[in-house]
Amino acid sequence: MNPAAFYPTSTDVLRFLPELILTIGGVVLLVLEALTGDHKDKSSLGYVSIGVVLAAMFAVPVALANPGVSFNGMIISDGFAAFFRMVTLLVGLFTLLCSTSYLSREKSNSGEFYLLVLFSLAGQGIMASSNELIMVFLGLEIASISSYVLAGFLREDKRGTEAALKYFLLGSFATAFFLYGISWIYGVTGATNLSAIRDALAKGTEAPSMVVAAAALMLVGLAFKVSAAPFQVWAPDVYQGAPAPISGFLSAGPKAAAFAIFIRIFQTSFDSLSSRYEPILWVLALATMFVGNFSALWQSNVKRMLGYSSIAHAGYVLVAVTTHSNVGTAGAMFYLASYALMNYGAFAAITHIAGRGEKHVSIDDLKGLASKQPVLAALLTVCLLSLTGVPLTVGFFGKFYIFKAAIDHHLYWLSALGLLNSAVAAYYYLRVISAMYMYEPKTTEHPEPVPAGIQLTMWCSAAGILTLGVFPGLVLDYANRFATFVK
Amino acid sequence: MDVLLFTFFALVAIVGAVSLVVQKHPISSALSLVSVMVALSVLFLLLGAEFIAAAQLVVYSGAIMVLFVFVIMLLNAGAERESRKAGLAQFLGLPLTAALLVFASYVITQSMSNAKAVKFGAFTGGxxxxxxxxxxxxxxxxxxxxxxxxxxxxxxxxxxxxxxxx
The missing domain is CATH 1.20.5 (Single alpha-helices involved in coiled-coils or other helix-helix interfaces)
Structure with missing residues (x-):
């Protein structure tokens, strides 16, 4: 065959444009970092990286306007991919906005930070749009390796280093499971392309036990990445130890990308196995919600509490995945987008309140925040109310659509226990709000002004939470339209 | 002959892998890993994957293992000390690993019961x-x-x- 048949065309490039912009931007940043010298202020590099992410966001509709597979079936540009590209880029944008002032405060402003965020976003974009297990693996590893380093970016911080090491060791172990699953599925079907695997399995000639074992191995790897119980032990330690903007990044961005690939693999390749893995996902979803919510009740550290809450929210999304339906997929997409908004808003506030060296991260430190910094406290309250799932916030509609999908698919027990869980969750979110509003401030010292980047992030997330809380259709219609995969 | 070669090198790989975990001194572990890699490259060769066999030998047994041994020697790492903190994992680890391996081999033998024995030179394209x-x-x-x-x-x-x- 003529090798010219494999040359990438311009359409191929357009379908891959967001990731291309991110990687080129990352390499440019690497050169700029070397050119700016050692003792200059590096926050200008932060602004460059924000520009790169914005450019990538504009490239997402361009990729969506050219739907289809590219690079010989490696990448697929569809609405589902565009949705998750947008969510991860939004989380990345928030992270960069909050990081410039944070890094200056911690005296660790350097170009590598922004570089790693950009590459991690590129990896997440590849995950969201890959149509091939090899690409999934590469995207997963690019996103993960950047995350490991970002978690331990502040090297003088012992907890950060511990978090990075723990994340690295357990993450590599989980990736090994995923990779072993890929090798099994290749052994059975002779294919790594997601649609080719589905076609091979649809014929039904392959040994079912081996296919199920392969799916189970891949499930373990992916469940780790989305921090589903019982593979969640790393999450609280990592979210507590990592720098606050990165904790927000890790709990929203890579997790959304991991869910994207989770849903894509199990609804295209393993579509024919859905009745077999449904009970497993059922147990996984329930365990994740219970472990997350009930452990969060006892936390006094806000970052750790949000870490457990992020596990619980992964449980809600797993409820939607369990339904194995288009409505469930749309619910999961909507929930992940809304979770990105409300969770990052909360972490942005913590980034500022924590202060230098992140010393003030306990609930006691939030006491009396409302009288000292009323605007910050109000915006944080909006995020926490949305995480609780109060009506008029996006968190309410997110949970509503997930449990509606679950009830439509006769998962009554799972819905009932899930709703019970979200009632329990109200306790630990409201505890933070009551600390802010019901107590006198501990100290009388004048609070530091909130940096512009953090303010912008919080206003954006609060505006998004309230707008989508009143008009959920803005995002939900899109999610409903693109929740179907090419069958 | 092919079956003999396969059995021998498969055994070398397994023994090397077990020894890698069991050995107390990092250098012994690293050298066990070399034997695993070499045995694996022979297995690849038996399957007709000449290129991967060569790459396995050059990259893993050569470059990466040399780096491993260098780092271990530079760090002057001594024999590891056992920690007694493992708790439940200490008792569950071995049985669960055995269960996983038995399960995996059962599934493979069940689903690939009509697979043919390895024959050197029967496969090409590698x-x-x-x-x-x-x-x-x-x-x-x-x-x-x-x-x-x-x-x-x-x-x-x-x-x-x-x-x-x-």
Whole structure:
């Protein structure tokens, strides 16, 4: 065959444009970092990286306007991919906005930070749009390796280093499971392309036990990445130890990308196995919600509490995945987008309140925040109310659509226990709000002004939470339209 | 002959892998890993994957293991001390590993009961020409994306190993 048949065309490039912009931007940043010298202020590099992410966001509709597979079936540009590209880029944008002032405060402003965020976003974009297990693996590893380093970016911080090491060791172990699953599925079907695997399995000639074992191995790897119980032990330690903007990044961005690939693999390749893995996902979803919510009740550290809450929210999304339906997929997409908004808003506030060296991260430190910094406290309250799932916030509609999908698919027990869980969750979110509003401030010292980047992030997330809380259709219609995969 | 070769090198690989875990001294573990890698490369050769066999030998047994041994010697790592903190894992680890292995081999033997024995020279298509052709046509994008992965790893290593910013 003529090798010219494999040359990438311009359409191929357009379908891959967001990731291309991110990687080129990352390499440019690497050169700029070397050119700016050692003792200059590096926050200008932060602004460059924000520009790169914005450019990538504009490239997402361009990729969506050219739907289809590219690079010989490696990448697929569809609405589902565009949705998750947008969510991860939004989380990345928030992270960069909050990081410039944070890094200056911690005296660790350097170009590598922004570089790693950009590459991690590129990896997440590849995950969201890959149509091939090899690409999934590469995207997963690019996103993960950047995350490991970002978690331990502040090297003088012992907890950060511990978090990075723990994340690295357990993450590599989980990736090994995923990779072993890929090798099994290749052994059975002779294919790594997601649609080719589905076609091979649809014929039904392959040994079912081996296919199920392969799916189970891949499930373990992916469940780790989305921090589903019982593979969640790393999450609280990592979210507590990592720098606050990165904790927000890790709990929203890579997790959304991991869910994207989770849903894509199990609804295209393993579509024919859905009745077999449904009970497993059922147990996984329930365990994740219970472990997350009930452990969060006892936390006094806000970052750790949000870490457990992020596990619980992964449980809600797993409820939607369990339904194995288009409505469930749309619910999961909507929930992940809304979770990105409300969770990052909360972490942005913590980034500022924590202060230098992140010393003030306990609930006691939030006491009396409302009288000292009323605007910050109000915006944080909006995020926490949305995480609780109060009506008029996006968190309410997110949970509503997930449990509606679950009830439509006769998962009554799972819905009932899930709703019970979200009632329990109200306790630990409201505890933070009551600390802010019901107590006198501990100290009388004048609070530091909130940096512009953090303010912008919080206003954006609060505006998004309230707008989508009143008009959920803005995002939900899109999610409903693109929740179907090419069958 | 082929079956003999396969059995011998498969046994070498398994014994080496077990020894890698059991050995107390890092150098002994590293050398056990070398034997696993060499045995694996022979198994690849038996399957007709000449290129992967050579790459396995050069990259893993050669470059990576030399680096491992260098680092271990530079760090002057001594024999490991056992920690008694494992608790439940201490009792569950071995039985669960055994259960996983038994399950995996059961599934494979059940589903591939009509598989034929390895025969040297029966398989072709694993030469450098074929691998190169596939790598630069069908799998061009993964090949390029791997370079990003390597760049990220290098940048990460630089970040974790640099001097403190003051």
């Amino acid at each position: 030469g450098p020409r074929e691998v190169g052709w596939t790598l630069f046509t069908q799998y061009l994008l993964p090949f390029e994306v791997t370079s990003i992965l390597i760049l990220v790893a290098i940048a990460g290593a630089v970040v974790l190993a640099r001097k403190e910013i003051d």
